[in-house]
Amino acid sequence: MVNLYVNDLIEWLDDSETTTVERIVWIDENYILAFLFDINKNKGVPYPKGISEIEAAITEGYALKLKSDPWLKIVTEDKLSDKEIEIRNRAWEVIAELVQQEPDIYDRAIRGSFVNKAIASSEEKITKKTIYGYLRKYWQRGKNKNALLPDYYNSGGRGKTKNYSSDKKRGRPRKYSKISKIGKGVNITEEDRRIFRIAIAKFYNNRKKNYLTTAYKLMLKEYYAEETIFDKNGVKKSILIPPEKRPTLTQFRYWYNKEQKDIKKTTISRRGSRAFALENRAILGTSKQETMGPGSRYQIDATIADVYLVSKYNRNWIIGRPVVYIVIDVFSRMITGVYVGLEGPSWLGMMMALVNSATDKVKFCAEYGIEITEEEWLAHHIPDAILGDRGELVGKNVETSIDNLGIRIENAAPYRADWKGLVERHFRIIHDRVKPFLPGYVDVDFTQRGGKDYRLDAKLDLDQFTRIIIYLIRYHNNEHHLQEYDREQMMIADDILAIPKELWKWGIANRSGRLRTIPEDIVKLNLMPADKATITPKGIRFKQLYYTCEKATKQQWFERARSKSMTKEEKSLDISYDPRKPDIIYLRSPDGRDFEKCFLIDLDNKYSGRSIYDIEYLQEYEKQQQQVNQGQQVQKEIDLMAAIENEVKQAQILTDAVQDKTLSNNQRVTGIRDNRVSDKEKLREEEAFELGQNKSLNQTESIEEVKKVKPQTAPSKAKSDKSLKRKNLELLKRMRLERSITED
Numbered sequence: 001m002v003n004l005y006v007n008d009l010i011e012w013l014d015d016s017e018t019t020t021v022e023r024i025v026w027i028d029e030n031y032i033l034a035f036l037f038d039i040n041k042n043k044g045v046p047y048p049k050g051i052s053e054i055e056a057a058i059t060e061g062y063a064l065k066l067k068s069d070p071w072l073k074i075v076t077e078d079k080l081s082d083k084e085i086e087i088r089n090r091a092w093e094v095i096a097e098l099v100q101q102e103p104d105i106y107d108r109a110i111r112g113s114f115v116n117k118a119i120a121s122s123e124e125k126i127t128k129k130t131i132y133g134y135l136r137k138y139w140q141r142g143k144n145k146n147a148l149l150p151d152y153y154n155s156g157g158r159g160k161t162k163n164y165s166s167d168k169k170r171g172r173p174r175k176y177s178k179i180s181k182i183g184k185g186v187n188i189t190e191e192d193r194r195i196f197r198i199a200i201a202k203f204y205n206n207r208k209k210n211y212l213t214t215a216y217k218l219m220l221k222e223y224y225a226e227e228t229i230f231d232k233n234g235v236k237k238s239i240l241i242p243p244e245k246r247p248t249l250t251q252f253r254y255w256y257n258k259e260q261k262d263i264k265k266t267t268i269s270r271r272g273s274r275a276f277a278l279e280n281r282a283i284l285g286t287s288k289q290e291t292m293g294p295g296s297r298y299q300i301d302a303t304i305a306d307v308y309l310v311s312k313y314n315r316n317w318i319i320g321r322p323v324v325y326i327v328i329d330v331f332s333r334m335i336t337g338v339y340v341g342l343e344g345p346s347w348l349g350m351m352m353a354l355v356n357s358a359t360d361k362v363k364f365c366a367e368y369g370i371e372i373t374e375e376e377w378l379a380h381h382i383p384d385a386i387l388g389d390r391g392e393l394v395g396k397n398v399e400t401s402i403d404n405l406g407i408r409i410e411n412a413a414p415y416r417a418d419w420k421g422l423v424e425r426h427f428r429i430i431h432d433r434v435k436p437f438l439p440g441y442v443d444v445d446f447t448q449r450g451g452k453d454y455r456l457d458a459k460l461d462l463d464q465f466t467r468i469i470i471y472l473i474r475y476h477n478n479e480h481h482l483q484e485y486d487r488e489q490m491m492i493a494d495d496i497l498a499i500p501k502e503l504w505k506w507g508i509a510n511r512s513g514r515l516r517t518i519p520e521d522i523v524k525l526n527l528m529p530a531d532k533a534t535i536t537p538k539g540i541r542f543k544q545l546y547y548t549c550e551k552a553t554k555q556q557w558f559e560r561a562r563s564k565s566m567t568k569e570e571k572s573l574d575i576s577y578d579p580r581k582p583d584i585i586y587l588r589s590p591d592g593r594d595f596e597k598c599f600l601i602d603l604d605n606k607y608s609g610r611s612i613y614d615i616e617y618l619q620e621y622e623k624q625q626q627q628v629n630q631g632q633q634v635q636k637e638i639d640l641m642a643a644i645e646n647e648v649k650q651a652q653i654l655t656d657a658v659q660d661k662t663l664s665n666n667q668r669v670t671g672i673r674d675n676r677v678s679d680k681e682k683l684r685e686e687e688a689f690e691l692g693q694n695k696s697l698n699q700t701e702s703i704e705e706v707k708k709v710k711p712q713t714a715p716s717k718a719k720s721d722k723s724l725k726r727k728n729l730e731l732l733k734r735m736r737l738e739r740s741i742t743e744d
Helices: 051-060 082-099 108-121 128-140 190-204 212-223 249-259 263-271 273-280 347-357 361-367 396-403 417-434 462-478 489-493 500-510 520-527 550-554 557-562 612-658 665-670 672-687 697-709 717-743
Strands: 009-012 020-027 033-038 047-050 063-065 225-230 236-240 298-304 318-320 323-329 335-341 385-388 408-411 530-536 539-542 545-548 572-577 584-588 595-600
Touching (some): 009 051, 020 128, 082 128, 190 249, 212 225, 212 236, 298 347, 323 347, 539 572, 550 557
Parallel strands (some): 298 385
Antiparallel strands (some): 009 020, 323 335, 530 539, 545 595, 572 584
């Protein structure tokens, strides 16, 4: 990929004898259009050209980006004469405002008015020709103030290519020059050098990684062939000019070494920027440079641990490999913060590590059942600067959170993990120390065919693995001797061992450092993950959990939400939370300096006491189970429908079999009330309770014998009529009562 920048020189290659070299003087912010100026001409003005056109020409070999600038001047003020400074400054005063009017100065319709205004405002008499001369000189020679210096210094000098008028062969004579097929050789002309540049760009500086000898042969085939023929198989062949008339490999290499001095660009074009950054860049200085003391700079990075874990919620669940963030103080090498979880590598995980850096480590370790003294882990501060990855430390979230804490962010360049060498080295140490002991540790044969599946060996949960990491950190900070640490003379004089804790304590006592203390709650509030919660009638909802707080109760949020008297914006809340403790969330104030706690409403909730990761995992598992059970549920509903349809069918058969077809519709509906009364009487007899039905057979028989012994006396006629009349009255009362109920 070709990258173009302002002041780049583009040489256009064609068959003409005149070389055209253009300087890019301006590129629009959308990287679409550029203005160029021919540096070999003292006339004209910048003209537009498309970026894509320039890139295509360079890619296809019709143009080159020159690596050297013939107009580049490196001068110092003390080497200039008073006259030179006077001429330069006078010219600069005339065009200083004009050249800042980009891109309007390149517009012909506007440029004239700028020039006229400069003439009118000038204290000296000046002409348009003079102003345009200054502008062309400025554009031609690199767009800087010194481009306006007079050309008093122009002369030949060492290292410049000489132009020889004689045809005499230069350089060391050939040993076998008298042999006709070898000859004396040829002098390299400007045309040859132009071809060399094209060949280097086309055949050498690319991802094919051709040898220089290969590039030389491809150049001969392309540019030093006198004819082209096709053999009997139709293969195109180039017939080269005689050896004594073409440049040699030695000449080609000489001019390559002379002109191609930018090793970085050559390596990047052949192998890429990643390879150069990791393998070919200069190794200058140490990590401890530019650090005054503890807290001047922290380094932070993450790695995915080579071990599989199980969930503490359900140890049958394998939850994958954890992410480990480490924060190290560059000056003392003390590990000041750590985060072990399933989040990341991401800004969320990095925030957790930064929060831990400012956390009281005694309390932190106590959360995992580990007792330490403050002396064992002294760091609970925020630094002056943090060096980390571009991915996590670039973005709006970082700017909002970090600005409130006054931390300066330093980002490592792309593919430059080596800039965070302290952290990278410590990750290797961690892996080497835990490998012999951890079940589920991933070995090198994991991805090989037939290799062991280490996931099945997982036994540790997240808390247990975190405790192991804390043990390692405690050892590193208090016991580990840093073999490669470059102690200062004062450290040696004070007999300070290269142990992180000792270096930290010495730095606090003898260096001002940049450590700062901010209330832990404020640090956490600004660095904890931020999210949105919603006010509902059931409570403040966040991740399917419901919370409440004193403010919500006083302002009747939930009542207003139920009565729908709140807008969508009023229902939305900015909150912060700790993924490890979702029982509490925090309502943030707009300035990030205050908060209000919100507590989980249902303390017996199945999610209570679990981390956000376990909660999200369980929620996903429940969704999965719902989808699995959905098919079975549908089948049960289908079976229910079939049972209902069968009952309806049987009822229809029975009814059709006995139904009197001779009755009219009016006759059928006339006796509904009487039919209802009749069925109700029968149902009452069937539904009436009769106690003692489950008594023993002997008891039943005794009751029947008593009934048989009881004398039977026929009732009198008057008594019988009175009983019948009473029954009819009771029946009439029930009918009236039922009629009134039905009508109501």
